[in-house]
Amino acid sequence: MKYIPLVVAVAAGLARPATAHYIFSKLVLKGEESADWQYIRETTRRQCYMPTKYTSTFDNLTPSDSDFRCNLGSFSNAAKTEVAEVAAGDTIAMKLFYDGTIAHPGPGQVYMSKAPTGNVQEYKGDGDWFKIWEKTLCNINGDLTKDAWCAYGMSQFEFQIPAATPAGEYLVRAEHVGLHGAQANEAEFFYSCAQIKVTGSGTGSPSLTYQIPGLYNDSMTLFNGLNLWTDSVEKVQLDILETPVGDDVWNGAGSASSSAASSSSGAATVAAQDTTQGATIAAAHGQVQTPISTTTNLVSQYGQCGGLDWSGPTECETPYTCVQQNPYYHQCVNSC
Numbered sequence: 001m002k003y004i005p006l007v008v009a010v011a012a013g014l015a016r017p018a019t020a021h022y023i024f025s026k027l028v029l030k031g032e033e034s035a036d037w038q039y040i041r042e043t044t045r046r047q048c049y050m051p052t053k054y055t056s057t058f059d060n061l062t063p064s065d066s067d068f069r070c071n072l073g074s075f076s077n078a079a080k081t082e083v084a085e086v087a088a089g090d091t092i093a094m095k096l097f098y099d100g101t102i103a104h105p106g107p108g109q110v111y112m113s114k115a116p117t118g119n120v121q122e123y124k125g126d127g128d129w130f131k132i133w134e135k136t137l138c139n140i141n142g143d144l145t146k147d148a149w150c151a152y153g154m155s156q157f158e159f160q161i162p163a164a165t166p167a168g169e170y171l172v173r174a175e176h177v178g179l180h181g182a183q184a185n186e187a188e189f190f191y192s193c194a195q196i197k198v199t200g201s202g203t204g205s206p207s208l209t210y211q212i213p214g215l216y217n218d219s220m221t222l223f224n225g226l227n228l229w230t231d232s233v234e235k236v237q238l239d240i241l242e243t244p245v246g247d248d249v250w251n252g253a254g255s256a257s258s259s260a261a262s263s264s265s266g267a268a269t270v271a272a273q274d275t276t277q278g279a280t281i282a283a284a285h286g287q288v289q290t291p292i293s294t295t296t297n298l299v300s301q302y303g304q305c306g307g308l309d310w311s312g313p314t315e316c317e318t319p320y321t322c323v324q325q326n327p328y329y330h331q332c333v334n335s336c
């Protein structure tokens with residue numbers, strides 16, 4: 001879609017959706033931004049930036065599905081997605097759709113997987129993945145529900161393709177996980193995959209690899225059980241270490257620590273859409289646990305535009321429209 005500048009001065013009574021949810025859609029090469037979905041496989045979801053979750057799902061997609069690799073339906077767009085040439089050792093970035101910024105607390109990471117046939121446009125991502133970039137807690141004295149996390153407020157992930165990466169075509173998967181609903185098994189995963197061709201003469205070999213799905217499951221406390229409003233920083237750090245998020249990144253030296261998580265959690269249950277669930281989702285978006293003093297704050301963070309007991313704005317900024325997500329939470333959304 002075309003770039004539309006966001007209105008900076010928010011008219012009173014209009015909800016701003018810009019920071020509610022997000023997806024990586026642009027590749028930044030030598031400081032230059034690509035078009036949306038030029039090098040990143042576009043998902044077929046109706047609302048491309050909605051999260052993937054274990055429960056209270058959108059489009060029934062969960063982290064246990066094979067489409068957790070590069071997002072729902074994105075393989076059907078692989079052939080028309082271009083492949084960006086990148087020299088091993090170069091720094092590139094994956095940037096969010098529609099000038100979004102990350103407005104949820106949680107870790108960000110980048111994984112790569114080599115196309116075995118040499119052609120990434122026909123690669124489903126069912127091979128080995130290795131991690132090249134990781135950002136968890138940067139500010140342990142900060143607010144765990146917000147700026148304690150390095151990725152909070154970022155509009156892109158900037159990372160180096162390790163100089164030892166062997167030449168070939170790869171999927172590069174950027175992911176952010178919102179942990180604000182983890183106390184109710186409602187961690188939110190935001191991710192997509194770029195297609196790149198690495199050049200150079202690298203001969204490295206990552207020793208720690210993962211399968212997707214399989215690298216995460218909802219018996220990991222980080223995603224199911226952690227509570228950012230009540231847990232200590234030390235507890236959160238331990239929970240991180242029990243998942244691949246806590247593993248070292250591969251920097252090309254052929255070294256990595258810890259063991260790969262490889263068990264899959266199996267099929268997730270899709271809960272019935274009832275008011276209990278609605279309350280849980282509302283809670284996951286901070287409307288219960290977070291002591292937010294002003295309506296304005298709620299709006300700018302979550303794009304809420306309605307729901308039971310909602311007294312804030314009920315209209316959204318163009319081109320977004322207000323859609324009921326559950327009885328408690330209506331959100332400004334836009335088709336992608």
Ligand SMILES: [Cu+2]
Pocket residue numbers: 020021051104178188285
């Ligand atoms: Cu969310």
